[in-house]
Amino acid sequence: MMIRTSGQPSKLGLHLTRTFIYVLLVILLLMTIVPIWMLIVNATRSTTEIQQGISFWPSTHLVENYRFLGSRGINLFKGFSNSMYVSITTTLITVYFSFLTAYALVVYEFKGKKFFNNFIIVLVLIPAQLSIIGFYQYMSRLGLTDNYASLILPTIANAAGVFFGKQYFESMLIQDLIDAARIDGAGELGIFHKIMMPLAIPGAATFGIFAFVFAWNNFFNAFILISSFDKYTLPMLVQTLRGDVYRTEYGAIYVGLAVSIVPILIVYALFSRYIVSGIAMGAVRE
Amino acid sequence: MRLLKLRRNHYGYVFITPFIIAFLVFGLYPIYNTFALSFTNTTLMNASSAEFVGLENFKRLFADDFFMKGITNTWLLWLLNFTPQIGIALLLSAWFTNARLKIKAVGLWRALFYLPNLLMPATIAALFFSLFQFYGPANQAIVQLGFVDEAVHFLQNVSVARILVIFIQWWMWFGQTVIIIMAGIAAIPVHLYEAAMVDGATGPQMFRRITLPLLKPILIYVFVTSLVGGMQMFDIPFLLTDQRGGPSSSIMTNNILMYMKFSSSKGHIGAASSVGVLVFIMTTICALGIFYVLRERRAPTQRRQEEKVLDPVQAQMAKLKAQE
Numbered sequence: 001m002m003i004r005t006s007g008q009p010s011k012l013g014l015h016l017t018r019t020f021i022y023v024l025l026v027i028l029l030l031m032t033i034v035p036i037w038m039l040i041v042n043a044t045r046s047t048t049e050i051q052q053g054i055s056f057w058p059s060t061h062l063v064e065n066y067r068f069l070g071s072r073g074i075n076l077f078k079g080f081s082n083s084m085y086v087s088i089t090t091t092l093i094t095v096y097f098s099f100l101t102a103y104a105l106v107v108y109e110f111k112g113k114k115f116f117n118n119f120i121i122v123l124v125l126i127p128a129q130l131s132i133i134g135f136y137q138y139m140s141r142l143g144l145t146d147n148y149a150s151l152i153l154p155t156i157a158n159a160a161g162v163f164f165g166k167q168y169f170e171s172m173l174i175q176d177l178i179d180a181a182r183i184d185g186a187g188e189l190g191i192f193h194k195i196m197m198p199l200a201i202p203g204a205a206t207f208g209i210f211a212f213v214f215a216w217n218n219f220f221n222a223f224i225l226i227s228s229f230d231k232y233t234l235p236m237l238v239q240t241l242r243g244d245v246y247r248t249e250y251g252a253i254y255v256g257l258a259v260s261i262v263p264i265l266i267v268y269a270l271f272s273r274y275i276v277s278g279i280a281m282g283a284v285r286e
Numbered sequence: 287m288r289l290l291k292l293r294r295n296h297y298g299y300v301f302i303t304p305f306i307i308a309f310l311v312f313g314l315y316p317i318y319n320t321f322a323l324s325f326t327n328t329t330l331m332n333a334s335s336a337e338f339v340g341l342e343n344f345k346r347l348f349a350d351d352f353f354m355k356g357i358t359n360t361w362l363l364w365l366l367n368f369t370p371q372i373g374i375a376l377l378l379s380a381w382f383t384n385a386r387l388k389i390k391a392v393g394l395w396r397a398l399f400y401l402p403n404l405l406m407p408a409t410i411a412a413l414f415f416s417l418f419q420f421y422g423p424a425n426q427a428i429v430q431l432g433f434v435d436e437a438v439h440f441l442q443n444v445s446v447a448r449i450l451v452i453f454i455q456w457w458m459w460f461g462q463t464v465i466i467i468m469a470g471i472a473a474i475p476v477h478l479y480e481a482a483m484v485d486g487a488t489g490p491q492m493f494r495r496i497t498l499p500l501l502k503p504i505l506i507y508v509f510v511t512s513l514v515g516g517m518q519m520f521d522i523p524f525l526l527t528d529q530r531g532g533p534s535s536s537i538m539t540n541n542i543l544m545y546m547k548f549s550s551s552k553g554h555i556g557a558a559s560s561v562g563v564l565v566f567i568m569t570t571i572c573a574l575g576i577f578y579v580l581r582e583r584r585a586p587t588q589r590r591q592e593e594k595v596l597d598p599v600q601a602q603m604a605k606l607k608a609q610e
Binding site: 018028029031033035038042054097098101103105108123124125126127131132134135137138153154157162189192213217219220235236238239242250253254264265273275 | 306318399406408417427570
C-alpha cells in the first residue's frame with residue numbers, strides 16, 4: 001500500500017526537528033534542575049565560599065552550617081518533627097475519610113447521591129483559602145488557634161480526595177466481593193475496613209503521597225493559625241530564615257531550605273511513577 | 287429482600303456523614319463567618335464591641351487604589367504565567383506523543399519537569415530571593431561574565447520582581463500540565479489518528495484537527511483549576527520580596543492584601559474579610575461559569591461521542607485534500 005508522503009517531513013527534516021526538540025528539552029531540564037541543585041550544593045558550602053562565586057560541586061561545611069542555625073535558636077529538628085507530625089496525621093485522616101466517602105458514593109444507592117456527586121466537583125473549584133479570616137476568628141472563639149487540630153481536622157472533608165477515591169473504587173471490580181462478604185455475614189463497616197480498604201491500598205497510598213506533600217508544603221494556613229515558635233512547621237521556619245539575622249549567613253540559610261525539600265526529593269525518587277500516574281488519574285475524567 | 291437492600295443503602299448516609307459534618311463545621315461555616323465579618327468593623331482587639339457597619343468595608347475597598355491594584359496584579363501575574371504554561375505544555379505533549387518523532391525517555395523528562403511542583407513554595411521563594419539578592423549568585427554570574435559592571439538590585443525593580451513571580455509560577459506548574467494533557471491525549475482513540483494518517487495528514491494537522499478539539503474538557507479543567515489557584519496566589523509573591531508585595535506593591539496579590547489587613551497593628555479582620563469575600567465571589571463566578579459554560583456534556587456512550595467527532599475530522603480532511 002502506498003502512503004502519500006507529500007506534506008510530511010523528510011528524513012533530514014525529521015532529524016533536524018528531533019535535534020531541535022532535544023536541545024529545547026535540555027534547556028528546560030537545566031532550568032528545572034539548576035536552582036534545586038544550587039540550593040543543595042550551597043547548603044554544604046561555607047558563607048565565604050558562597051560569596052566567592054558559584055560552584056556546582058558540594059563542599060564540606062554542611063554540619064557547620066547546621067550548627068550555626070542551632071546556635072541562633074532555629075531548631076530545624078523541632079520544625080522537622082512538627083511538620084512530620086502534622087503531615088502524617090493529616091494524611092492518615094484525609095485518606096481514610098476520603099475513601100470512606102468515595103466508597104459510599106460508588107457502592108450504595110441513596111437519595112441525594114447525584115447531588116452530592118455534583119457538589120464534590122463544585123467543592124474542588126471553590127477558593128477555600130479566601131475564607132481563612134472567618135476560619136481564624138471562629139477557631140479563636142473555640143480556642144483552637146495555635147493548635148494543630150485547626151490544621152488537621154478540616155482535611156476530613158477533602159473533595160479532591162473523594163474524587164480520587166471514587167475513580168479508584170470505580171476501576172476495581174468490587175460488587176462480587178461485597179456480595180460474597182455479605183453472604184458470609186460481614187457487616188457493612190466490616191466489609192469496608194477488612195476487605196475494601198486493604199484492596200484499595202495502592203490507590204490510598206498514591207493519594208496519600210499527594211496529601212502528605214500538600215500538608216508538608218502548606219504555609220498559608222499554618223502562618224495564620226499557628227503563633228508559638230515551638231509549634232512552627234518547616235515552611236514557617238523557612239520564612240523566619242529570611243529575617244535580618246541570617247541574611248549574611250548564606251550557608252546556614254541554604255541548610256534550612258534544603259531540610260525542607262530533601263524529604264520530598266527522596267519520596268519522589270522512590271515513588272515518582274505512582275505520583276505521575278496519580279496526577280493523571282485525578283484529572284482525566286472531568 | 288427489598289427491605290434489606292434499602293436498609294443497607296442507609297449505610298451510604300452513614301459513610302458520608304463525617305465528610306458532611308466536617309464540611310459544615312470547617313468549610314461552610316467559615317465561609318459564612320467571613321461574609322458575616324465583612325459587614326462589621328471587627329478587629330482583633332474589639333471582638334466583643336464590634337458593630338454592624340453595612341457595606342462600609344466594601345465602599346472603602348472600592349475607593350482604595352490598593353484593592354484594585356491587588357486585583358489587577360493577581361490577574362496579570364496569573365495570566366502571564368498561565369499562557370506560556372499551557373503553550374509549552376501543549377507543545378511538549380504533542381512532541382512526547384508523536385509516533386513519528388519517537389522522543390526517548392519521555393517518562394523521565396516528564397518526571398523531572400514535574401519535580402518543582404512538589405517542592406515547598408516557601409522554600410522556592412526563599413531560594414529565588416537568595417539567588418537574586420544583591421550579593422547573590424545571579425549577580426555574581428553576570429558580573430563575572432562581564433555583562434554588567436556593577437551588581438543589580440534585581441528585587442527592587444518592579445519588572446524584575448513581576449517577571450520572577452511569573453517565572454517561578456510557570457516553573458512550578460508546566461510539568462504538571464504536561465502530565466495532565468498527555469493523559470488526555472492517551473485517552474483519544476488511536477484509530478482517529480490512523481485514519482487521518484491514511485488520509486495523509488501531517489503531525490501539526492492532526493494535532494489541530496483531532497487532538498485539540500478532543501482535549502477541550504481537559505484544557506478547561508487545567509484552565510479552571512489554575513485560575514482558582516492563581517487568584518489565591520500567596521506564598522511566592524509574599525516571600526520573594528518584603529512580605530508586602532513590594533517593590534511599589536508590584537507583586538501584591540489579593541491574598542497578600544487580605545493578610546496585610548489582618549496583620550495590621552489593630553488586626554482589622556472585618557476589612558480583611560471583605561477582601562476575601564469579594565475575591566471569593568469573583569473567583570467562584572469565573573471558575574464555575576467557565577466550567578459549566580464551556581464544558582461539553584459527556585455523550586451517553588463513548589461510541590456516540592467518537593462518531594460525533596469523527597465526522598468533522600473527516601470533513602476537514604476532505605477539505606484539506608480538495609485544497610491541495
